[in-house]
Amino acid sequence: MRRVESLKNPSVKLALSLRDKRKRTSQGLFLIEGQRELQRAAEAGLPVDLVIVDESRTSEPEISGILAQVQRHCDAEVLSANHAVMERVCVRGVDAVAIAIAPMYSLDLSRLKVQENALFLVAAGIEKPGNLGTILRSADAAGATGVIVCDEVTDIFNPNVIRASLGTLFSVPVARTTFAKLLQWARGHSISLVAASPESATPYTRADYTKSVGLIIGNEAQGLRKDWLDKVDVVVSLPQLGQADSLNAAMASTLMVFEARRQRDLERTPC
Numbered sequence: 409m410r411r412v413e414s415l416k417n418p419s420v421k422l423a424l425s426l427r428d429k430r431k432r433t434s435q436g437l438f439l440i441e442g443q444r445e446l447q448r449a450a451e452a453g454l455p456v457d458l459v460i461v462d463e464s465r466t467s468e469p470e471i472s473g474i475l476a477q478v479q480r481h482c483d484a485e486v487l488s489a490n491h492a493v494m495e496r497v498c499v500r501g502v503d504a505v506a507i508a509i510a511p512m513y514s515l516d517l518s519r520l521k522v523q524e525n526a527l528f529l530v531a532a533g534i535e536k537p538g539n540l541g542t543i544l545r546s547a548d549a550a551g552a553t554g555v556i557v558c559d560e561v562t563d564i565f566n567p568n569v570i571r572a573s574l575g576t577l578f579s580v581p582v583a584r585t586t587f588a589k590l591l592q593w594a595r596g597h598s599i600s601l602v603a604a605s606p607e608s609a610t611p612y613t614r615a616d617y618t619k620s621v622g623l624i625i626g627n628e629a630q631g632l633r634k635d636w637l638d639k640v641d642v643v644v645s646l647p648q649l650g651q652a653d654s655l656n657a658a659m660a661s662t663l664m665v666f667e668a669r670r671q672r673d674l675e676r677t678p679c
Contacts, residue, residue: 411463411488415496419458419487423497423507429563432512438565440508440575441498443474448575450477454510456484460497461506463488471505478508499567512565515584517556522597526553526620527668529661530590530601532636533627535561541572542658543625547580548573550665554581556622558590587636594622601640603632604660608645615644617668618675625661 412420425431426439437457440449449456456478465471466488478484489497498504520528529547534540540562547555557564564584570577585593594601602615603624617623624640626632637643646655646663655663 409466409486409488411490412460412493413490415493417487417493419460419485419509420489420493420497423458423460423509426509427499427567429566432563432565436512437509438512439567439570440510441500441504441506441567441571442575443471443505445570445573445575445578446478446506446508447474448578449508449510450474450481452578453481454513454578455482456508456510457482458509459484459486459506460489460494460508461486462494462504463490465505474506484508499571515557515564515582517583517585517589517593520554520556520581520583522599522620523553524620525618525672526597526599527617527665527672528552528554528556528599528622529665530556530558530622530624531657531661532558532587532624532632533561533630534625534657535628536657537562537566537568538572539628539656539658540564540566541569541574541577543661544569544573544576544580544582546658546662546665548576550669552580552665554583556590557582557584558587558624560584561627590622591639600642602642602644602664603637603640604646604664605632605637605643606645606648608643610642610644612644612646612664613667615642617664617671621668623661623664623668625657625664628657
């Protein structure tokens with residue numbers, strides 16, 4: 409394991425550059441920061457080119473186990489770095505145990521396997537990386553079939569998305585597409601599209617989520633456009649009893665996907 413001490417090291421400079429979306433796109437690479445995130449990437453068999461790990465943690469069994477798992481799947485280079493380097497190269501600073509560089513992979517709709525009674529979360533025009541990461545965590549927790557990022561605003565490979573998702577980006581099948589292609593794909597797979605809008609008079613608990621369904625959550629500020637709402641199968645609302653007229657997008661997606669989980673579990677429970 410080579411040791412790096414300088415921010416001028418080419419690998420460190422590359423990692424720093426990948427915080428920028430343009431650099432990620434041009435290089436076809438992205439960052440995975442954090443112990444849990446790297447572990448989930450390793451468990452998913454994701455190819456990794458490089459890992460930079462805190463030199464004070466390399467002898468820990470959990471860390472060495474993750475590094476071994478990474479290297480079983482690919483010939484990744486592993487570097488150890490001092491606190492000064494880790495503090496600069498990681499968004500979390502010295503609290504981050506490791507950071508890795510991995511090649512981007514296809515997020516085409518065709519990568520999603522549509523099983524019987526599939527359950528998808530559709531994040532439409534989500535702007536904040538933290539919200540998109542939380543939507544991925546909720547999808548993972550509820551056992552959703554996958555997440556579809558529609559009309560992408562926030563880069564799925566943004567380090568903050570991966571961190572907020574706690575690495576569930578690698579455990580939940582994810583795709584990105586446009587709304588027009590989503591409609592065509594959903595019709596072709598007999599998937600009902602249920603959109604959330606404060607203007608609907610139908611509470612979200614009244615919709616049927618027990619068959620194949622895609623639950624659509626819109627942009628944090630604007631929600632879903634009217635032309636979208638006119639083309640989906642069902643529009644529901646999450647009733648508000650206070651002064652706020654809408655919920656946080658990630659929270660709304662969590663409520664809807666767990667309502668779908670509740671209905672499906674209830675249907676399977678014998679009377």
